[in-house]
Amino acid sequence: MASGGVILSNSFSFYQKRIVMSSRMQEKNGGASIPHVLSVAGSDSGAGAGIQADLKACAARGVYCSTVITSVTAQNTVGVQAVHAVPEDFVAQQLKSVLSDMQVDVVKTGMLPSVGVVKVLLQSLTEFSVRALVVDPVMVSTSGDVLAGPSILSTFREELLPMANIVTPNIKEASALLGGIRLETVADMRNAAELLHALGPRNVLVKGGDLPDSLDAVDIFFNGEHFYELRSSRIKTRNTHGTGCTLASCIAAELAKGSSMLTAVRVAKRYVETALEYSKDILIGNGIQGPFDHLLRLKSGSQSFHRKDAFNPSDLFLYAVTDSGMNKKWGRSMVDAVAAAIQGGATIVQLREKDAETRDFLETAKSCLAVCRSHGVPLLINDRVDVALASDADGVHVGQSDMPASVARTLLGPEKIIGVSCKTIEQAQQAWIGGADYIGCGGVYSTNTKANNPTVGLDGLKTVCSASKLPVVAIGGINTSNAGTVMEMGLPNLKGVAVVSALFDRENVLAETKKLHALLMEASSSKIQ
Ligand SMILES: Nc1ncnc2c1ncn2[C@@H]1O[C@H](COP(=O)(O)OP(=O)(O)O)[C@@H](O)[C@H]1O
Numbered sequence: 280m281a282s283g284g285v286i287l288s289n290s291f292s293f294y295q296k297r298i299v300m301s302s303r304m305q306e307k308n309g310g311a312s313i314p315h316v317l318s319v320a321g322s323d324s325g326a327g328a329g330i331q332a333d334l335k336a337c338a339a340r341g342v343y344c345s346t347v348i349t350s351v352t353a354q355n356t357v358g359v360q361a362v363h364a365v366p367e368d369f370v371a372q373q374l375k376s377v378l379s380d381m382q383v384d385v386v387k388t389g390m391l392p393s394v395g396v397v398k399v400l401l402q403s404l405t406e407f408s409v410r411a412l413v414v415d416p417v418m419v420s421t422s423g424d425v426l427a428g429p430s431i432l433s434t435f436r437e438e439l440l441p442m443a444n445i446v447t448p449n450i451k452e453a454s455a456l457l458g459g460i461r462l463e464t465v466a467d468m469r470n471a472a473e474l475l476h477a478l479g480p481r482n483v484l485v486k487g488g489d490l491p492d493s494l495d496a497v498d499i500f501f502n503g504e505h506f507y508e509l510r511s512s513r514i515k516t517r518n519t520h521g522t523g524c525t526l527a528s529c530i531a532a533e534l535a536k537g538s539s540m541l542t543a544v545r546v547a548k549r550y551v552e553t554a555l556e557y558s559k560d561i562l563i564g565n566g567i568q569g570p571f572d573h574l575l576r577l578k579s580g581s582q583s584f585h586r587k588d589a590f591n592p593s594d595l596f597l598y599a600v601t602d603s604g605m606n607k608k609w610g611r612s613m614v615d616a617v618a619a620a621i622q623g624g625a626t627i628v629q630l631r632e633k634d635a636e637t638r639d640f641l642e643t644a645k646s647c648l649a650v651c652r653s654h655g656v657p658l659l660i661n662d663r664v665d666v667a668l669a670s671d672a673d674g675v676h677v678g679q680s681d682m683p684a685s686v687a688r689t690l691l692g693p694e695k696i697i698g699v700s701c702k703t704i705e706q707a708q709q710a711w712i713g714g715a716d717y718i719g720c721g722g723v724y725s726t727n728t729k730a731n732n733p734t735v736g737l738d739g740l741k742t743v744c745s746a747s748k749l750p751v752v753a754i755g756g757i758n759t760s761n762a763g764t765v766m767e768m769g770l771p772n773l774k775g776v777a778v779v780s781a782l783f784d785r786e787n788v789l790a791e792t793k794k795l796h797a798l799l800m801e802a803s804s805s806k807i808q
């Protein structure tokens with residue numbers, strides 16, 4: 280069974296180790312460590328598979344990825360034209376350079392073209408401990424070209440697989456590892472998963488991307504105790520080059536972040552499905568199998584293409600957050616309140632409806648969206664990703680107890696705006712990793728709008744702004760008497776203030792917004808840069 284330096288225990292102790300390690304690193308360098316995957320694989324010049332896919336997958340999952348290149352292929356969407364193996368001692372050099380210096384959490388392997396390269400890797404893994412080993416036993420490209428010959432099989436079986444926390448063969452690779460057995464049905468895949476598990480890896484995922492006559496894309500996961508049949512819809516596309524490399528890298532990335540194995544596999548499969556669906560019509564190369572877009576950004580021709588880049592942090596300048604109770608109290612509709620705020624100078628609007636029925640909330644969102652669109656002001660929905668999707672609003676704002684930014688990003692896609700409420704540096708860092716566009720930091724002052732919400736004060740705001748990689752909007756008890764103080768501090772990344780009562784718990788929304796706008800203009804022109 281697994282031995283050497285590869286240890287993956289349950290996710291809890293995994294996290295604990297990370298915390299111990301990051302405090303150690305912080306002491307040494309004054310920084311925090313981030314999840315780190317080392318990809319040991321071949322280069323694909325077409326950049327659909329191999330090292331290039333691994334880098335993109337890890338980047339998409341918010342994880343650092345270092346690389347050891349085992350082989351350089353001349354490859355495109357037609358096939359593999361040539362392979363140039365990197366000398367074994369040079370692979371060893373690369374491994375040493377990375378592992379002796381950097382704290383790698385998870386090693387992921389792809390193309391290992393010779394027995395010598397596998398041996399060098401195994402040697403490194405006994406010298407330098409990592410937390411998990413993900414083995415994608417790459418042998419033949421989908422175009423049918425051999426990337427690692429049959430001479431590698433016995434070393435894979437006897438030495439590499441027993442070290443692996445998970446092995447992820449496709450149908451052909453599972454068959455080759457098991458001496459050429461037939462693999463044509465899901466039942467055959469289960470059988471293969473069990474036989475492969477007996478070779479020593481802790482977990483097995485037999486991938487069914489190439490299962491004949493299958494309407495779904497079915498993978499079989501086996502952990503030695505239970506089988507899981509993981510199904511997703513089969514996306515009709517030619518752009519499946521590199522799905523295997525991407526899946527394995529994403530599993531590695533999720534493990535590096537602290538997920539359990541089954542969760543990592545599920546997340547990875549979902550990610551591949553989402554990326555394929557997003558990229559199904561993109562056209563790169565003239566061959567039969569094209570690459571897909573790991574970062575979900577290349578698709579052209581849709582108005583959404585420019586949306587995310589179009590998020591302008593200066594839109595956070597005067598951020599109006601609605602409150603239905605207040606507007607009711609003053610006898611006006613939500614749409615009228617939003618229209619008045621925009622007329623007064625609000626640069627972004629968030630609809631916050633704590634008690635409304637979903638159907639009413641959706642109708643309100645649609646009406647407000649029409650007003651916002653006609654003025655070019657983005658409309659965000661508080662908490663409710665479903666309402667944002669259904670109304671086609673510009674995004675969501677989520678709190679720490681709502682849906683995590685990373686999940687919201689998966690659901691909403693790359694184009695929508697996501698904001699997250701953060702009180703601490705760690706929460707701000709997490710929001711950035713999860714794919715948020717901005718953070719809201721507060722409460723700066725105490726407020727009646729949010730009961731039991733501890734304030735962070737101006738000091739807390741300053742701390743978070745200084746560390747944040749995302750633009751920040753200050754929130755909580757801000758009004759015309761204190762907004763100037765907040766903006767005049769000239770805090771890094773602070774782009775504006777978010778207000779509720781100061782606009783909507785007033786008789787004249789238009790006049791109050793104008794007043795606040797003028798004040799902010801003055802404060803930001805005088806702020807220390
Ligand atoms: N057309 C598709 N639609 C959805 N998922 C797919 C499709 N093709 C492959 N997958 C998924 O991509 C992952 C990689 O599988 P596979 O293509 O079988 O591996 P490989 O690239 O190593 O041959 C699996 O999770 C598989 O289910």
Ligand SMILES: Cc1ncc(COP(=O)(O)O)c(N)n1
Nearest residue numbers: 321322328329420421520521
């Ligand atoms: C360098 C390299 N590594 C791995 C693959 C497998 O990818 P796929 O099975 O999707 O063709 C590849 N084609 N090239």
Ligand SMILES: [Mg+2]
Nearest residue numbers: 488519522523
């Ligand atoms: Mg594939």
